Amino acid sequence: MKMKSIISLVFVSTMVLAWLLYFDTEPVPETTDEAVQSYQLSNGMKVLVIENHRAPVVVSQVWYKVGSSYEHDGITGISHVLEHMMFKGTEEHPAGEFSEIIAANGGEENAFTGQDYTAYFQKIANDRLELCLELEADRMRNLTLDEKEFLKEVEVVKEERRLRTEDKPTALTYERFNAVAFTNSPYRRPIIGWMEDLDTLTIDDVRKWYKTWYAPNNATLVVAGDVMAEEVYRLAKQYFGQLPTSEIEVLKPRREAKQYGTQRLTVEVPAKIPYLVMGYKTPVLTNVEEEWEVYALEVLAGLLDGGSSARLTNNLVRGQHIADSASASYGMTAKHETLFVLSAVPSDGVATDVLEFALREQIDTLKTQLPDEKELDRVKAQVVASQVYQQDSTFYQAMEVGMLDTIGLPWQVKDEYVENIMAVTAEQVQQVAKKYLVDEQLTVAVLDPLPIENTTTTSRAAPAAGGRHDY
Amino acid sequence: MTINIVSSLNGRFMPGRLMQCLAVLGLMVISVAINAAPQIQTWQTENGAKVLFVPATEIPMLDVRIVFDAGSARDHGLSGLAVLTNGLLAEGAAGKTAQQIAEEFESVGAQIDNDALRDMALIGVRSLTESRYLTPAIETLKQVLTQPDFPDEAYQRELNRMKVAVKAQQQSPAALASEAFYKAVYGDHPYASPVSGTEESLERMTLDAVRAFYKKYYVASNATVAIVGNVERWQAEEIVKALLSTLPAGEKAPALLPVEPLTEAKQIIIDYPSTQTHIYVGQTGIKRGDDDYFTLYVANHPFGGSGFASRLVEVIREQKGLAYSVSSYFLPMREAGPFIMSMQTKTEQTEQALALLDQELIKYVNSGPEKDELAASMSNITGSFPLNIDSNSKLLNYIAMIGFYDLPTDYLDNFIGNMKAVDVKKINAALKRRIHPERMVTVIVGKQ
Numbered sequence: 001m002k003m004k005s006i007i008s009l010v011f012v013s014t015m016v017l018a019w020l021l022y023f024d025t026e027p028v029p030e031t032t033d034e035a036v037q038s039y040q041l042s043n044g045m046k047v048l049v050i051e052n053h054r055a056p057v058v059v060s061q062v063w064y065k066v067g068s069s070y071e072h073d074g075i076t077g078i079s080h081v082l083e084h085m086m087f088k089g090t091e092e093h094p095a096g097e098f099s100e101i102i103a104a105n106g107g108e109e110n111a112f113t114g115q116d117y118t119a120y121f122q123k124i125a126n127d128r129l130e131l132c133l134e135l136e137a138d139r140m141r142n143l144t145l146d147e148k149e150f151l152k153e154v155e156v157v158k159e160e161r162r163l164r165t166e167d168k169p170t171a172l173t174y175e176r177f178n179a180v181a182f183t184n185s186p187y188r189r190p191i192i193g194w195m196e197d198l199d200t201l202t203i204d205d206v207r208k209w210y211k212t213w214y215a216p217n218n219a220t221l222v223v224a225g226d227v228m229a230e231e232v233y234r235l236a237k238q239y240f241g242q243l244p245t246s247e248i249e250v251l252k253p254r255r256e257a258k259q260y261g262t263q264r265l266t267v268e269v270p271a272k273i274p275y276l277v278m279g280y281k282t283p284v285l286t287n288v289e290e291e292w293e294v295y296a297l298e299v300l301a302g303l304l305d306g307g308s309s310a311r312l313t314n315n316l317v318r319g320q321h322i323a324d325s326a327s328a329s330y331g332m333t334a335k336h337e338t339l340f341v342l343s344a345v346p347s348d349g350v351a352t353d354v355l356e357f358a359l360r361e362q363i364d365t366l367k368t369q370l371p372d373e374k375e376l377d378r379v380k381a382q383v384v385a386s387q388v389y390q391q392d393s394t395f396y397q398a399m400e401v402g403m404l405d406t407i408g409l410p411w412q413v414k415d416e417y418v419e420n421i422m423a424v425t426a427e428q429v430q431q432v433a434k435k436y437l438v439d440e441q442l443t444v445a446v447l448d449p450l451p452i453e454n455t456t457t458t459s460r461a462a463p464a465a466g467g468r469h470d471y
Numbered sequence: 472m473t474i475n476i477v478s479s480l481n482g483r484f485m486p487g488r489l490m491q492c493l494a495v496l497g498l499m500v501i502s503v504a505i506n507a508a509p510q511i512q513t514w515q516t517e518n519g520a521k522v523l524f525v526p527a528t529e530i531p532m533l534d535v536r537i538v539f540d541a542g543s544a545r546d547h548g549l550s551g552l553a554v555l556t557n558g559l560l561a562e563g564a565a566g567k568t569a570q571q572i573a574e575e576f577e578s579v580g581a582q583i584d585n586d587a588l589r590d591m592a593l594i595g596v597r598s599l600t601e602s603r604y605l606t607p608a609i610e611t612l613k614q615v616l617t618q619p620d621f622p623d624e625a626y627q628r629e630l631n632r633m634k635v636a637v638k639a640q641q642q643s644p645a646a647l648a649s650e651a652f653y654k655a656v657y658g659d660h661p662y663a664s665p666v667s668g669t670e671e672s673l674e675r676m677t678l679d680a681v682r683a684f685y686k687k688y689y690v691a692s693n694a695t696v697a698i699v700g701n702v703e704r705w706q707a708e709e710i711v712k713a714l715l716s717t718l719p720a721g722e723k724a725p726a727l728l729p730v731e732p733l734t735e736a737k738q739i740i741i742d743y744p745s746t747q748t749h750i751y752v753g754q755t756g757i758k759r760g761d762d763d764y765f766t767l768y769v770a771n772h773p774f775g776g777s778g779f780a781s782r783l784v785e786v787i788r789e790q791k792g793l794a795y796s797v798s799s800y801f802l803p804m805r806e807a808g809p810f811i812m813s814m815q816t817k818t819e820q821t822e823q824a825l826a827l828l829d830q831e832l833i834k835y836v837n838s839g840p841e842k843d844e845l846a847a848s849m850s851n852i853t854g855s856f857p858l859n860i861d862s863n864s865k866l867l868n869y870i871a872m873i874g875f876y877d878l879p880t881d882y883l884d885n886f887i888g889n890m891k892a893v894d895v896k897k898i899n900a901a902l903k904r905r906i907h908p909e910r911m912v913t914v915i916v917g918k919q
Contacts, residue, residue, distance in 0.1 A: 273635060309573035
């Protein structure tokens with residue numbers, strides 16, 4: 001799957017949908033797969049259903065193809081702010097009513113924003129699905145976007161940024177690491193946005209963003225749980241089927257520019273423990289030339305960090321006592337080139353450059369020595385088992401399908417995943433290590449703690465409530 | 472495939488106009504179909520462990536968890552002991568190294584799970600149920616559980632890692648606030664002890680103390696076993712036998728001292744260079760099985776326990792935009808756990824936020840919930856019950872809790888009925904009896 005094919009996929013789908021609008025054909029399920037049943041409404045909205053009859057509950061998710069990677073400088077965080085504003089009401093259902101109705105019906109609901117997607121969900125008794133669809137359809141096109149509500153909500157988002165990033169030394173380091181690792185890729189911007197951009201964001205920016213991206217032909221409904229697929233399709237047609245489409249802008253590819261050598265940065269903030277992050281630019285399934293490479297990278301991440309028996313814990317935490325903790329992560333499902341990340345906290349008294357050296361040794365070993373079969377089998381056994389365990393979460397199943405679809409991959413990727421992992425050989429792991437985990441593609445960030453001044457504690461008997469805050 | 476959710480959750484709610492909008496939707500009568508709660512099977516092992524089992528045949532997997540009354544409440548002045556002991560179980564057992572143990576679990580796709588909290592310490596495994604996977608997973612878990620070696624190397628290493636964890640807490644205003652809160656609310660009670668230890672307590676730690684702790688508390692009479700998965704009753708019995716039959720009966724841990732209620736308001740201020748002030752306000756709360764449990768659970772729901780449906784979120788987030796997260800909850804424990812209100816706001820808004828928390832609490836304790844607030848909370852609590860038990864992992868948590876706290880095995884069957892029996896009169900009486908705004912602990916961490 002290459003970058004080009006995603007773009008044409010988006011393009012083709014808007015073409016197809018224009019045709020459907022005119023002829024209003026009755027779409028048939030596009031697949032015979034038992035797990036996911038797929039439909040498309042005449043206005044281009046996709047509907048994916050996973051029947052799972054374990055418990056009389058249902059998960060409903062509406063996914064939009066928009067997230068921080070769709071943003072540009074100056075308006076960072078706007079997708080996430082809009083996600084907050086989606087709870088601020090429509091003419092039909094004023095601010096708060098959406099949540100109120102869902103809660104009164106015994107449901108849970110929330111939303112999340114990622115680099116490549118924004119999604120809204122409800123978990124509710126299966127006979128209440130219709131309610132969710134009605135409310136979601138309403139806010140897809142009819143959001144009020146009141147300025148007063150926006151001015152308060154953007155302050156809430158800034159508090160969220162303080163909580164998640166500003167006052168967390170490791171999160172702050174990771175944010176800056178990411179901003180340096182990518183030169184021009186949209187992934188260099190934080191999902192929550194820069195504080196400086198949040199400060200100058202306006203309701204007009206948000207209105208424009210909503211108008212640009214929130215339309216049925218840029219959305220996918222995923223429903224998983226104790227439902228019948230045909231019934232979900234019928235309800236989806238009833239509530240979303242009449243919504244007008246928008247012309248969805250085709251984004252430029254914005255491929256990451258070539259990197260010339262290792263990039264380094266230091267973050268100096270008040271903290272107690274150092275932290276090291278290393279990231280190598282790596283392809284993802286949407287843009288890799290040889291698909292097996294991304295599966296080999298997943299296995300490679302498993303060799304390093306697939307459990308407590310994996311190499312990082314075995315060698316660096318237990319063996320050499322260099323790391324207090326160490327992890328490796330790679331995700332093959334994203335729209336753009338991503339990072340294979342190693343992160344670690346040094347053991348007490350160990351310098352970060354010693355830790356970096358040790359992590360690089362682990363990478364070098366992967367390039368020079370083939371992993372033995374037993375070790376590979378262990379990684380694969382965990383993947384196979386995880387696929388079974390994931391069935392315990394209907395939400396996760398819906399999420400997996402929604403995410404794949406939203407980044408432009410067929411959801412069948414999920415079903416072929418185990419097979420593709422099982423096919424990875426020791427030689428392939430070595431090849432991707434040699435090809436991608438190289439110094440020219442590396443960025444290294446170090447959190448260098450400054451002393452924390454003034455952690456003095458004062459205790460006192462306080463005045464009773466009502467006057468206790470006059471300290 | 473792994474999904475890294477780099478994202479942020481939001482969500483929103485507003486009580487008040489509920490009846491109006493329900494009328495609009497023609498939903499005046501709210502009744503959510505409830506499936507019968509799962510039947511919990513229970514038995515006792517010969518050496519005195521209590522077992523709770525729920526068969527779940529849909530997925531070829533099994534979760535088993537053994538819970539001991541061996542949380543940090545048993546640290547006896549040596550904070551961190553319960554956590555260290557629990558963390559060392561899989562670091563060497565039956566002559567095998569940590570690496571061998573990890574390989575044995577992971578080569579069959581099994582996932583070990585362990586943790587120590589204030590009341591309980593737990594260890595368990597999630598495994599596929601095909602016997603070529605399950606049998607070795609159970610055998611390894613048995614060794615970890617019954618024959619830990621506590622090797623010196625592992626002890627030193629894990630102790631050092633705990634010291635780093637203590638430092639990590641010192642760079643987290645949230646952790647500083649929480650620790651100070653427990654200390655101020657619980658005074659001399661064991662619940663005051665920081666679960667992960669302190670710099671000072673970890674300096675005093677010894678391997679002998681770990682061994683003694685294990686020997687005393689990781690015994691069958693002190694254990695509850697919870698099993699959920701695709702096995703039949705006889706198989707569940709075999710699994711429990713395999714795991715526990717060689718564990719000494721030992722003795723059940725003695726009852727903890729009761730928690731003394733606070734006698735006066737206290738204020739703890741920690742000067743810390745964060746952009747937000749972290750605020751904890753609270754007092755002692757309720758026990759598991761407390762007569763007021765259901766009443767106070769329902770009472771807290773519209774106040775600060777229902778996220779975006781709560782008054783605290785409405786006033787502090789919706790009306791004022793002061794915080795991303797604000798909530799209140801009772802944490803029921805073996806002895807009275809805390810009642811906590813917490814939030815974070817940028818430094819300049821600290822006083823305003825504290826005043827609002829006070830104001831809302833006093834108002835609520837004096838007047839209780841509005842009729843429509845209570846009705847909305849009741850429909851949410853009863854209507855969302857199927858969501859509480861819709862997966863094996865949620866069921867496992869529930870039955871482990873039911874067993875550990877000696878709650879009746881028909882707890883889930885009666886859950887909705889018990890909630891529905893709560894009315895506004897009971898709530899108002901319980902709030903006045905149990906919540907004392909004039910004797911709260913307030914912790915403030917931030918720039919002063």
